[in-house]
Amino acid sequence: MPMVTVLYFARLREVLGKSSESIALPASVRDLEGLRALLIARGGAWEQELAPGRPVRAAVNQAMAVGDVQIADGDEVAFFPPVTGG
Amino acid sequence: MMVRIQTADFDVSAEIAALRRNNPKIGAVASFVGVVRDVNDGGAVAGMTLEHYPGMTEKAIEEIVVQAKGRWKVIDALVIHRVGTLKPTDQIVLVVVTSGHRGDAFAACEFIMDYLKTRAPFWKKEQSGEGSRWVEARATDDIAAGRWRLKG
Numbered sequence: 672m673p674m675v676t677v678l679y680f681a682r683l684r685e686v687l688g689k690s691s692e693s694i695a696l697p698a699s700v701r702d703l704e705g706l707r708a709l710l711i712a713r714g715g716a717w718e719q720e721l722a723p724g725r726p727v728r729a730a731v732n733q734a735m736a737v738g739d740v741q742i743a744d745g746d747e748v749a750f751f752p753p754v755t756g757g
Numbered sequence: 758m759m760v761r762i763q764t765a766d767f768d769v770s771a772e773i774a775a776l777r778r779n780n781p782k783i784g785a786v787a788s789f790v791g792v793v794r795d796v797n798d799g800g801a802v803a804g805m806t807l808e809h810y811p812g813m814t815e816k817a818i819e820e821i822v823v824q825a826k827g828r829w830k831v832i833d834a835l836v837i838h839r840v841g842t843l844k845p846t847d848q849i850v851l852v853v854v855t856s857g858h859r860g861d862a863f864a865a866c867e868f869i870m871d872y873l874k875t876r877a878p879f880w881k882k883e884q885s886g887e888g889s890r891w892v893e894a895r896a897t898d899d900i901a902a903g904r905w906r907l908k909g
Contacts, residue, residue, distance in 0.1 A: 678810070680808060680810055680878065680880060681808050681880035681882070681891055682880070682891040726893075726894070730810070730813055730878070733810070733812050733813035733817075734813075734816070734817075735817075735876065749810060749813070749878075751810070751880070752880060752891065752893075752894070753875075753893075753894030754874070754875065754876070754877060754878050754879055754880060754894065755879065755880050755881045755891075755892045755893070755894050756807065756809070756838060756849075756850070756873060756874065756877050756878075756879025756880070756881070757791050757838075757849070757850050757870060757873050757874040757879070
């Protein structure tokens with residue numbers, strides 16, 4: 672199975688209770704939206720925080736990304752709130 | 758181009774001097790310094806912690822500077838952003854742009870700052886007497902970044 676590293680930052684890191692994990696991608700998951708759906712299916716805080724319409728941003732291999740970006744073995748995916756630097 | 762993420766404070770004069778040293782082509786230096794306020798959204802702020810995404814932060818800012826160099830005549834640019842624990846009156850961010858003329862320097866400096874606010878992965882958590890809270894992104898920051906799409 673393809674493996675991806677998933678990172679969580681800021682408020683999401685706190686609410687979800689972890690900063691990173693390795694996830695084995697089932698054959699049905701090939702893009703960012705699919706991975707998000709896989710996480711939402713965990714229920715609880717995952718479902719609440721990552722549900723469609725929630726203010727969540729994502730990056731694939733350290734570049735901002737949206738829903739249909741393909742993900743593959745070895746990729747680094749991150750989920751985080753809209754940024755507030757500067 | 759230089760991008761630095763650091764916990765330590767920075768000396769604006771020393772950074773500007775280093776950026777323009779021995780370059781007689783530079784006719785303009787524009788700089789922006791962001792500072793921690795003691796109030797935000799009407800509430801008192803005692804301090805803040807800045808988190809970032811190591812690796813992506815540097816790439817995102819470098820990409821923004823490359824875009825600025827494509828749009829204006831920029832000779833060089835420096836971005837320093839602090840992370841970790843900060844208190845009111847502390848400096849958070851420095852953007853310096855050198856150019857032949859002020860128009861390019863002003864515009865590129867403002868562009869870099871506007872894009873940094875919406876594209877660079879930093880998050881602020883503010884502390885007050887009532888506890889701490891993650892700062893929420895402002896719609897006005899998206900508007901500020903978006904208006905550059907309409908400008909030449």
